[in-house]
Amino acid sequence: MIYRRCAGIALINRHGDVFIGRRKKDREAILMAGHEWQMPQGGIDAGETPLQAAKRELYEETNVTSASLIAEAPDWLAYDLPPEALGRFSGRYRGQTQRWFLFRFEGEESEIDIDKPAHGNHQAEFRAWRWERWEALPDLVVPFKRPVYEKVVAVFAPIARGR
Numbered sequence: 115m116i117y118r119r120c121a122g123i124a125l126i127n128r129h130g131d132v133f134i135g136r137r138k139k140d141r142e143a144i145l146m147a148g149h150e151w152q153m154p155q156g157g158i159d160a161g162e163t164p165l166q167a168a169k170r171e172l173y174e175e176t177n178v179t180s181a182s183l184i185a186e187a188p189d190w191l192a193y194d195l196p197p198e199a200l201g202r203f204s205g206r207y208r209g210q211t212q213r214w215f216l217f218r219f220e221g222e223e224s225e226i227d228i229d230k231p232a233h234g235n236h237q238a239e240f241r242a243w244r245w246e247r248w249e250a251l252p253d254l255v256v257p258f259k260r261p262v263y264e265k266v267v268a269v270f271a272p273i274a275r276g277r
Contacts, residue, residue, distance in 0.1 A: 117192050117211040121168035122155040124216045124266060125181060127245050130274040133219070134254060135175065135228060135240030151246075151254035153266075154239075155212060164213035172217065173232045175239045180221030187214040187269050191262045212262065216270045248274065 125133040134151045156171035158164055165183070172178050194209040228240040246254070248271035252263045 116207060117209050118207040119158045119164075120155055120210045120212045121158055121164045121171055122153060122191075122212045122214040122262075122266065123168050123172045124153055124214060124270050124274075125172065125176070125178065125219050126184075126216065126274045127219050129245070130248075130276070131245035132248055132251065132270075132274070133176070133226075134244060134246045134251065136242040138238060138241045149254060149256045151251075152256075152259065153251075158213075165215060168213075168215040168217075174236045175228070175232075176243075177227040177230070177232045178219060178221065178225055180225055181217040181219050183215060184218055185216040185270065185273050187216075187266065191265050193259050193262050196258050214266050214269070216273060 127133075132153065134153055137150045137152060139150075154172050154175040156167065156174070158167040159170075162170070165186070172181065190211045190213055192209055192211040195207070226243065228243050229238055248267050251267055252260045255263050
């Protein structure tokens with residue numbers, strides 16, 4: 115089995131805090147109490163660059179278009195799905211490999227709409243959202259994604275804070 119290629123998005127506000135969404139229970143087969151949160155992410159479609167996929171996924175999951183690219187993580191980051199979740203992608207993938215991007219949100223918070231998907235037949239991914247401190251992120255995601263989130267925090271938090 116191979117890894118599914120994805121783009122991940124760290125969206126920060128003017129204070130340097132990062133957007134996280136609370137996954138809908140019917141959207142994730144492996145939610146664990148207290149670990150339902152994540153940043154926007156999604157698969158890279160055929161013919162799409164990772165950056166194009168990141169912009170599309172950000173729009174599909176949050177309706178945000180008022181964002182500017184700040185940085186791209188230097189490496190692809192991968193995680194393996196736990197055995198109970200291997201059927202999530204019809205058994206085609208052992209996990210996901212992600213290219214992460216840091217964006218600055220430049221709009222008004224009223225632009226963020228997680229309840230009404232941006233276009234097409236895309237279903238809402240999140241049931242709640244908030245701005246969060248970078249340090250808290252690894253503790254809020256499902257444990258198998260934690261190492262990826264620790265690396266994303268290490269790469270982007272200093273940039274987001276202007277250090």
